[in-house]
Amino acid sequence: MTEPADSHLRPAARIVVVCSLSLFIIFGIRLSFSVFFAEFVLTEGWSNEASAAIFSLNMLFFALTAPLAGLALDHYGPRPVFGLGVCLMAAGLWLSSRATSLTDLMLSYGVIEGCGLGITGLGPVASVVAGWTTPAQRGRAIGIAFAGTGLGSLVFVPLTNWLITFFDWRGAYLVLSLICLIVLMPLMVLGLERPPSERSFHGRSLQPKTPWRSLLRQPTFWALLLVGLTALGPVRSLTVHQIAVMESAGIDRATAANVVGLAGLLTSGSFIALGWVSDRFGRVTAFTIGAAGLLGAVAMLQWLPAADSVVLLMFYALFFALGEGTRSSQSTALASDAFQGQGLGFINGLMGGMFGIGAALGPWLVGRLRDESGSYDSGLLVIVAMVLASVLAFWYVARREVGKRVSYQVASTNIGKPAE
Numbered sequence: 001m002t003e004p005a006d007s008h009l010r011p012a013a014r015i016v017v018v019c020s021l022s023l024f025i026i027f028g029i030r031l032s033f034s035v036f037f038a039e040f041v042l043t044e045g046w047s048n049e050a051s052a053a054i055f056s057l058n059m060l061f062f063a064l065t066a067p068l069a070g071l072a073l074d075h076y077g078p079r080p081v082f083g084l085g086v087c088l089m090a091a092g093l094w095l096s097s098r099a100t101s102l103t104d105l106m107l108s109y110g111v112i113e114g115c116g117l118g119i120t121g122l123g124p125v126a127s128v129v130a131g132w133t134t135p136a137q138r139g140r141a142i143g144i145a146f147a148g149t150g151l152g153s154l155v156f157v158p159l160t161n162w163l164i165t166f167f168d169w170r171g172a173y174l175v176l177s178l179i180c181l182i183v184l185m186p187l188m189v190l191g192l193e194r195p196p197s198e199r200s201f202h203g204r205s206l207q208p209k210t211p212w213r214s215l216l217r218q219p220t221f222w223a224l225l226l227v228g229l230t231a232l233g234p235v236r237s238l239t240v241h242q243i244a245v246m247e248s249a250g251i252d253r254a255t256a257a258n259v260v261g262l263a264g265l266l267t268s269g270s271f272i273a274l275g276w277v278s279d280r281f282g283r284v285t286a287f288t289i290g291a292a293g294l295l296g297a298v299a300m301l302q303w304l305p306a307a308d309s310v311v312l313l314m315f316y317a318l319f320f321a322l323g324e325g326t327r328s329s330q331s332t333a334l335a336s337d338a339f340q341g342q343g344l345g346f347i348n349g350l351m352g353g354m355f356g357i358g359a360a361l362g363p364w365l366v367g368r369l370r371d372e373s374g375s376y377d378s379g380l381l382v383i384v385a386m387v388l389a390s391v392l393a394f395w396y397v398a399r400r401e402v403g404k405r406v407s408y409q410v411a412s413t414n415i416g417k418p419a420e
Helices: 009-031 033-044 048-076 078-097 102-119 122-131 135-191 219-248 253-281 283-306 309-342 344-373 377-414
Strands: none
Touching: 009 033, 009 078, 009 122, 009 135, 033 048, 033 135, 048 078, 048 102, 048 122, 048 344, 078 102, 078 122, 078 135, 102 344, 122 135, 122 309, 122 344, 135 253, 135 309, 219 253, 219 283, 219 309, 219 344, 219 377, 253 283, 253 309, 283 309, 283 377, 309 344, 309 377, 344 377
């Protein structure tokens, strides 16, 4: 008996929704660190550098854990792997609620919670979505899943601020830990399941698995790693420094924060819209639009002191959203298209690790240049350079590797068909 045509679409749609809701919580908690950062400096008297080191250590362990999580996903599936990740997140947040020193937080939030975030991060989650979708659906599916990240910041940042006001920062960490256990744990463990082990047509794999030694000799593989390294570096550099840049141009903090909130809202729509563009017109088109958006955002910041700030800030929010809406989603879609034969979990986990390294190095480098020069001009040029490098590497991988996969896929679907 033939299965209904939509028998695969129904569970795939459910997986996408569950992943989006999960990332809503995961990234809401992650991006709320900016509120804790301000509280550490204000109430504990820790320096900016020391407080920021907590997040840097968190990102380091995020980058180290993501590839291992992806490898485990290929072998064990999402339920045990993400269950472990959520347990580590909850444990790290609970231990943070009991911290009495900077060293305690470095261990609890920096190491333990960082490992949990690496396991449940964008790369591993994208591998599950990619496993349940065909290349023709993948851009939209990952875009919808990743849209939860923008909405998460809109909800959890003010929620965290409210929790700190009423319960102090330790009480806020305790509440976030409970959210992980009560909401996130059943959502990921019960709502997700192992995707088809191999994307195929008529029982035939889309491409043979490439031996790792041969893979490491392929320029396209190293170009893909460069895409991952430079994908989130520019975005997180703007995320960390955007309010400071606006303030240096005479914009008050409340206005700057509202602009950032608007950008987060627009980003959710951007993920979905550019995911559709990716499937309809190609990954390169969508990624290039996003790159142009980031360059436009940098230009808006550069022109702020000399033009109508309100108009430029509105355009900044729009351009930033276009950039954010393609960097992680289209990079993981590209990785899934080009190297899925190596294991969707591992290849996307590896991309997640590169995301983490870039997100840690970019903001640090921009801040260092700001301290040395007294201006953000050189730091903004670094962001531009990272964006351009990512575009060139993305184009190279898409033209070389994905083209070969598509040709193989077409050939595979024609095997066994009767001659016309």
